[in-house]
Amino acid sequence: MPCESSAYVSDTAPGRGSLRPARSWLHSDAARLPLNGPWRFRLSPTASVAEEFAAEGFDDSDWDDIPVPSHWVLRDDGAHGRPIYTNVQFPFPIDPPHVPDENPTGDYRRHVGIPADWAGAGRVLLRFDGVESLFKVWVNGVEIGSAAGSRLTHEFDVTRAVRPGDNVVAVRVHQWSAASYLEDQDQWWLPGIFRDVTLIARPAAGIEDVWLRTGFEDGRASVDPEITADAAAFPVTLRIPELGVDTTWATAADVVPFDVGGAEPWSAERPRLYDATVSSAAESIALRVGFRTVEIRGDRFLVNGRRVVFHGVNRHEAHPERGRVFDEDHAREDLARMKRFNVNAIRTSHYPPHPRLLDLADELGFWVVLECDLETHGFDKVGWTGNPSDDPAWREACLDRIRRTVERDKNHPSVVIWSLGNEAGTGSNLAAMSAWVHARDTGRPVHYEGDHTGEYTDVYSRMYASVPEIERIAADDSPATLMNCTPAQSVRQRGKPFLLCEYAHAMGNGPGGLDQYEALVDRHPRLHGGFVWEWRDHGILTTTPDGTPYYGYGGDFGEVVHDANFVMDGLVLSDDVPTPGLHEYKAVVQPIRFAFEADEVVVTNLRHSADTGDLRFVWRVEHEGAVVARGDLDVPVVAAGGTRRVPLPPVPVARDAETWLTLDAVLAAPTSWAPAGHVVATAQSDRSAPRPTPAVRHRSGWRPGDGTLRLGFAEFAGGSLVGLAGRAVTGPRLELFRAPTDNDEGTSDDLEDSDATVAGVSHAELWRREGLDRLTARRLSVTCTADALRTVDRVSAANSAAWVMTESVWSVEGDELELRVEIEPSSGWTTVWPRIGIRFDLPDGAAPVDGVTWFGLGPLESYPDSARAARTGLFSSAVGDLGVDYARPQETGHRAGLRRLTLASADTEVLHVTALADRLGRRPGFTLARHTPQQIARAGHPHELPDSTTTYLIVDAAQHGLGSRSCGPDVRPGFALRPEARTIRLRWARA
Numbered sequence: 001m002p003c004e005s006s007a008y009v010s011d012t013a014p015g016r017g018s019l020r021p022a023r024s025w026l027h028s029d030a031a032r033l034p035l036n037g038p039w040r041f042r043l044s045p046t047a048s049v050a051e052e053f054a055a056e057g058f059d060d061s062d063w064d065d066i067p068v069p070s071h072w073v074l075r076d077d078g079a080h081g082r083p084i085y086t087n088v089q090f091p092f093p094i095d096p097p098h099v100p101d102e103n104p105t106g107d108y109r110r111h112v113g114i115p116a117d118w119a120g121a122g123r124v125l126l127r128f129d130g131v132e133s134l135f136k137v138w139v140n141g142v143e144i145g146s147a148a149g150s151r152l153t154h155e156f157d158v159t160r161a162v163r164p165g166d167n168v169v170a171v172r173v174h175q176w177s178a179a180s181y182l183e184d185q186d187q188w189w190l191p192g193i194f195r196d197v198t199l200i201a202r203p204a205a206g207i208e209d210v211w212l213r214t215g216f217e218d219g220r221a222s223v224d225p226e227i228t229a230d231a232a233a234f235p236v237t238l239r240i241p242e243l244g245v246d247t248t249w250a251t252a253a254d255v256v257p258f259d260v261g262g263a264e265p266w267s268a269e270r271p272r273l274y275d276a277t278v279s280s281a282a283e284s285i286a287l288r289v290g291f292r293t294v295e296i297r298g299d300r301f302l303v304n305g306r307r308v309v310f311h312g313v314n315r316h317e318a319h320p321e322r323g324r325v326f327d328e329d330h331a332r333e334d335l336a337r338m339k340r341f342n343v344n345a346i347r348t349s350h351y352p353p354h355p356r357l358l359d360l361a362d363e364l365g366f367w368v369v370l371e372c373d374l375e376t377h378g379f380d381k382v383g384w385t386g387n388p389s390d391d392p393a394w395r396e397a398c399l400d401r402i403r404r405t406v407e408r409d410k411n412h413p414s415v416v417i418w419s420l421g422n423e424a425g426t427g428s429n430l431a432a433m434s435a436w437v438h439a440r441d442t443g444r445p446v447h448y449e450g451d452h453t454g455e456y457t458d459v460y461s462r463m464y465a466s467v468p469e470i471e472r473i474a475a476d477d478s479p480a481t482l483m484n485c486t487p488a489q490s491v492r493q494r495g496k497p498f499l500l501c502e503y504a505h506a507m508g509n510g511p512g513g514l515d516q517y518e519a520l521v522d523r524h525p526r527l528h529g530g531f532v533w534e535w536r537d538h539g540i541l542t543t544t545p546d547g548t549p550y551y552g553y554g555g556d557f558g559e560v561v562h563d564a565n566f567v568m569d570g571l572v573l574s575d576d577v578p579t580p581g582l583h584e585y586k587a588v589v590q591p592i593r594f595a596f597e598a599d600e601v602v603v604t605n606l607r608h609s610a611d612t613g614d615l616r617f618v619w620r621v622e623h624e625g626a627v628v629a630r631g632d633l634d635v636p637v638v639a640a641g642g643t644r645r646v647p648l649p650p651v652p653v654a655r656d657a658e659t660w661l662t663l664d665a666v667l668a669a670p671t672s673w674a675p676a677g678h679v680v681a682t683a684q685s686d687r688s689a690p691r692p693t694p695a696v697r698h699r700s701g702w703r704p705g706d707g708t709l710r711l712g713f714a715e716f717a718g719g720s721l722v723g724l725a726g727r728a729v730t731g732p733r734l735e736l737f738r739a740p741t742d743n744d745e746g747t748s749d750d751l752e753d754s755d756a757t758v759a760g761v762s763h764a765e766l767w768r769r770e771g772l773d774r775l776t777a778r779r780l781s782v783t784c785t786a787d788a789l790r791t792v793d794r795v796s797a798a799n800s801a802a803w804v805m806t807e808s809v810w811s812v813e814g815d816e817l818e819l820r821v822e823i824e825p826s827s828g829w830t831t832v833w834p835r836i837g838i839r840f841d842l843p844d845g846a847a848p849v850d851g852v853t854w855f856g857l858g859p860l861e862s863y864p865d866s867a868r869a870a871r872t873g874l875f876s877s878a879v880g881d882l883g884v885d886y887a888r889p890q891e892t893g894h895r896a897g898l899r900r901l902t903l904a905s906a907d908t909e910v911l912h913v914t915a916l917a918d919r920l921g922r923r924p925g926f927t928l929a930r931h932t933p934q935q936i937a938r939a940g941h942p943h944e945l946p947d948s949t950t951t952y953l954i955v956d957a958a959q960h961g962l963g964s965r966s967c968g969p970d971v972r973p974g975f976a977l978r979p980e981a982r983t984i985r986l987r988w989a990r991a
């Protein structure tokens with residue numbers, strides 16, 4: 001039996017003692033004392049240590065200092081436990097509501113001087129904005145109470161315990177508690193007081209709570225106020241100076257709704273806010289008011305009467321050094337980054353963020369789905385037996401969580417949907433939470449994805465549904481029953497607005513196929529877009545024993561159970577670097593679309609309500625990447641939802657180079673999130689005159705030879721290339737392998753729309769079984785003519801009967817050398833192939849190949865199902881900058897649509913390579929890297945890559961798509977690479 005003092009860790013009650021009812025998190029002028037800063041701290045291994053530390057006179061001189069807010073496991077002294085990452089798994093036995101005796105427990109103490117003038121305060125509150133997971137509070141040795149709900153605000157009434165002058169606050173925090181069963185989100189377990197602690201003086205005639213509900217309908221703005229205060233607080237005055245509002249209510253009964261003249265609406269695009277104050281004689285509260293009406297009409301989700309399309313991301317609070325500790329500057333910059341990448345919505349997965357985040361969302365403009373701190377996913381393992389969502393013993397805990405969520409953030413115009421939580425199964429407690437919200441806030445709908453059949457929620461929400469499935473959801477005449485639904489439930493769900501609360505799992509290199517989701521949203525008004533999983537990687541900055549820094553993931557901290565790098569699935573890397581996936585996202589969801597015709601362009605404005613008055617349209621013409629003309633395009637203002645047909649400028653077309661017209665929509669003036677000139681949307685049109693590809697020259701007179709010879713500037717030994725233009729170069733060697741992406745390693749078995757052959761087995765595993773990563777070659781022949789060399793090789797893997805024949809022909813073509821490689825697979829290959837490529841090795845010698853300039857698609861990597869962000873142009877890069885530092889090394893850096901490239905060494909050009917299109921006009925792509933795919937595949941972290949002495953150039957006739965199978969649909973068949981015969985033709989020239 002645990003000792004009496006710690007038994008409450010198994011208590012399902014959300015709190016005890018003098019906890020106050022939830023209310024808004026308000027900006028009041030009442031006195032307050034921030035208790036952030038150093039506290040005395042002691043960590044114990046169990047919850048049952050005596051509580052004597054709470055006594056006033058306790059001597060804590062041999063304790064440490066800890067900053068509040070922080071997580072004790074992220075202290076870099078290694079003496080305070082370590083972070084644990086799990087996705088679904090509980091890191092303790094499933095024994096609800098109990099937790100292990102091994103329950104790290106942090107005791108905190110600090111002194112606080114309370115000014116003498118607080119003596120007149122009606123009440124003194126002690127507020128905690130976030131403590132993980134259960135905590136108990138004492139003031140001056142008096143036990144105040146306890147509370148759970150890590151990402152929720154709790155206020156205790158400490159009036160009877162405080163006194164003017166010195167006071168001692170003591171807090172005991174347990175890492176594990178009954179509440180942990182409700183907080184099984186896919187993230188790090190990070191105990192501690194991780195948000196602000198504040199001592200608040202409440203004036204005797206103060207305003208307890210304010211709710212300024214607003215509306216905007218048919219051009220009319222309205223306020224429906226709710227004031228929670230004692231009669232003594234009245235009269236209370238509401239002022240919105242900019243709108244001339246100055247209303248005084250003599251009593252609570254006078255507080256009634258009213259219309260406001262001259263107000264502009266709030267939207268995520270034009271986040272118009274008005275400063276307001278609500279004041280009594282004793283206290284003044286500042287709010288920023290936005291006018292908007294949220295409504296569901298049939299299967300449409302509308303704000304201010306117009307359909308909303310969520311171009312959203314799931315946002316966790318994650319920082320590589322601070323964990324979930326909020327940093328306002330970092331959060332603001334992160335939100336500005338979202339705006340720059342055309343993100344217009346945030347789901348606060350899977351708990352309320354720091355309250356200030358919503359102020360920023362109001363101000364910068366986002367549609368927010370605000371989610372309650374609730375997830376019980378680990379019960380899935382036991383068939384949801386004992387799931388708190390359906391057990392009366394947990395009803396109060398669930399209700400307490402949603403009350404605290406809604407009450408704290410109810411004033412924010414950005415919050416347009418309440419979400420009950422995530423992956424908590426289903427049951428009566430969730431239904432009760434929903435009923436409570438419906439009664440409390442009639443102005444916002446309720447979301448919960450786990451209500452698959454739509455019993456108690458207002459929108460139809462899914463995660464990771466495939467494109468064909470969404471088509472069935474969107475189509476009114478589809479006879480298909482929906483997932484987990486009966487026919488009647490399917491009809492019910494189809495009658496609601498649909499959104500994807502999660503899709504496009506952005507783990508590692510990916511996601512692919514974003515544009516296909518967007519195309520559906522454009523076509524079907526019932527579809528309201530969705531939220532990419534997820535915004536950022538959750539890597540924790542740590543070091544190897546020799547001091548090399550890296551971003552740690554599950555398993556890097558000695559966890560007993562963990563889920564490896566599944567926590568690294570963001571559009572932004574841990575160090576804030578946007579991934580190519582984010583660039584792709586920006587291009588796919590751009591709110592302005594262009595359709596080129598012969599002499600005109602059709603400009604479409606897909607925004608919710610903003611016209612294009614804030615944009616400028618600029619064009620340029622490039623000949624093989626060199627700008628030859630540019631100007632502004634005069635586009636009349638396009639209303640939201642409208643289109644305009646605009647004449648194009650005359651385009652000078654080159655005879656001997658490709659001609660590309662690029663049109664950008666840019667910000668005309670700076671905003672709080674981007675400078676003037678920031679590109680919001682872009683499109684290109686190929687205006688090139690047709691130019692034939694040189695035909696393959698037929699050669700005869702081949703004779704056997706040993707293949708040791710020189711052809712132009714190439715040298716061969718035994719039929720194999722050994723040098724080009726005086727540099728050591730070997731190749732081509734057939735390469736069918738790529739270092740598996742997280743999606744290649746994915747095992748999700750939604751294979752309706754996939755070319756995966758074995759459900760539950762990843763493509764990467766099949767590639768390893770077929771030996772694609774360990775091909776060997778046997779030379780069948782070497783033949784020559786006076787100016788050409790031909791080799792034929794049979795390439796195959798150990799214990800495999802399938803093979804590929806490669807025929808390589810080097811020939812002199814004027815000053816250039818041509819290499820043509822015919823790649824011909826045998827029958828009997830069973831899997832998709834990652835790539836069909838040829839590799840050249842360029843050892844460093846005196847000076848490594850360290851740079852490249854290319855004309856083709858760029859500037860970032862592109863793959864068959866992720867190429868919308870790529871444009872045709874002339875680009876340069878250092879070799880080291882071509883790949884992305886994914887937290888787990890994997891395939892990266894492929895640039896498709898190659899026309900020509902120049903390799904450079906220390907800024908000196910080394911070799912030119914021209915890629916000729918094949919007979920179908922297809923162009924290869926290239927990768928230039930310091931490691932082979934096999935080396936990359938062996939590394940778990942970037943620092944595990946071996947030192948390199950070689951640069952590797954891989955030219956791919958084709959690559960397999962990316963998909964999203966690390967959690968969701970596989971590469972769609974149109975982008976999957978099945979074995980096939982391909983030709984690669986390259987022309988080499990000396991620099």
Ligand code: GAL
Pocket residue numbers: 087185186350422423463502505533566569967
């Ligand atoms: C979802 C879940 C998220 C995250 C994601 C995979 O099922 O809601 O929290 O785990 O999968 O990364």
